[in-house]
Amino acid sequence: MSEGCVRTELKLTAQPSAAMGSAQEPEDLDSQAEMVADTVLEVGERLFQVSRRALSLHSRYFEAMFFGGTRESSEHHIVIRGIDAAPFQALLEFTHTAQVLIGQENVTSLLETADFFQFDKVKLLCEKFLERELHVSNCLGLMAYSQHFAFIELHASAMNVALTHWGDVMSQEEFKALPKETLMQFLKSDDLFVPREDVVFDSIMMWIMEDPETRERDxxxxxxxxxxxxxxLSFLDILVKRSKRPGQADTFSRLIRRLDSCPPPSWQNVTLCPYTSRSYDTLYVLGGKRDKEQQELFLFQPKTGTWQACSPLQRRNLTQYAVAAVGNLQSCNSSDASNWD
Known part of the structure; x- marks a missing residue:
């Protein structure tokens, strides 16, 4: 897990569902396991006395092994190779208590073991834990990880973190290793959250410059x-000037000249370009009690729903308050500004 995340350990409980039935209640499973422990499983050089019935209620893997007509269905000592004992013991305890202790140290091994044995409830609990651990520094890695385990909600949450923190994400090492298809998925999104569209262009160049020999064609x-x-306009001016410089042979200048000579259709006809801006929508609010020497100033970002305190305005508020939205300043008279704090 990311070093930027707070170390966390949680004991999570699976909630019974209609599909699980009453046989999945912890008390029932505990009594079943004690009465009918009928098989020995050897996992990671340790021996575990297990109930076939209890394991099969939680695991499609063991249901097929014990009741699917396989060779193991008639054996009473079964060796399972390539699995560590610790995560398997956690799964076994889950069949008794419907609880599992998940932390940063064991979530990966527990999830992979639960996936191997098809403990779907434990996989779901691991997914919920990873959602709690989402951070800018690990969102790209968890996106790829969630695809491997078909975690739809975790993938959506991780993608949302990346989209809303694009400026920070593009500086991560994992960004440089993104597949083209994943990068394209980000670039197409209306939810990409950037201070200026210029940043989107910069992120493309940063990705290409990591491996120009193979990525220039993209x-x-x-x-x-x-x-x-x-x-x-200032950014476009820079691009135009770079494209006109004679003798420049660096990768950046070469790509800009290619863009100038063969622009994509959306650059030639702006009607083909989406009409939605992806830059920050911001709202500035200032105010304070009448005759104060300075006025409080706050910044609101509607896309993330967050407020941020800014440096106070060094002037008195006599009869007016003002609101600035997306850079457009509007001033409104206030008959009683002293009551608005």
Whole structure:
């Protein structure tokens, strides 16, 4: 797990569902396991006395092994290779208590073991734990991890963290190793959250420059997802000047010249470009009691629903308050500004 995350250990309980039936109640399983422990499983050089029935109620793997007509269905000592004893013991205890202790130290081994033995409830609890641990520093890794285990909710949550913290995510080492298809998925999204569309272009260049020999051919496909209508004029001016410099042989200049000579359709016809800006929508609110020497100033970002305190405005508020939305300042008269704090 990421070093930036707080170390966490949680005891999680599986909630009974209609599909599980009353046989899944912890008390019933405990009594069953004690009465009908009928098989020895050798896992990681340890021996475990187990109940076939209790294991089969939780695991499709053991249901097929014990009641599917396999060779093991008639054996009473079964060796399972390639599995560590500790996570298997945690799964075995889960069949008695419907609880499992999950922490950063064991979540990976527990999840992989639960996946191998098809303990679906434990897999779900591991997924919930990983959702709690989501952070900018690990969201790309957890996206890939969630795809391997078909964790739809974890994948969506991890992707949302990446989309809403793109400026931080693009500086991560895992960003440089993203497959083109995953990067394209981000670039196409309306939910990509950036201060300026310029950042989207920069992220493409950063990804290509990590391995220019193999990634240059993807440049025009990727840059077609940049919403050119929302690039800043100063940024476009830089691109134009780079494209006109004679004798520049570096990768960046070469790609800009290629863009200039063969722009994607969305760069040639802005009507083909999405109309939605992905840059920050911001709301500035200032106010305070009448005749104060400075006024409080706050920044609100509607996309994330967060408020941020800014440096106070060094002037008195006599008769007015003001709101600035996305850079457009509006001033409104207030008949009683002293009551608005």
């Amino acid at each position: 440049f025009l496909d990727l840059v077609a997802e940049v919403r050119v209508a929302f690039l800043s």
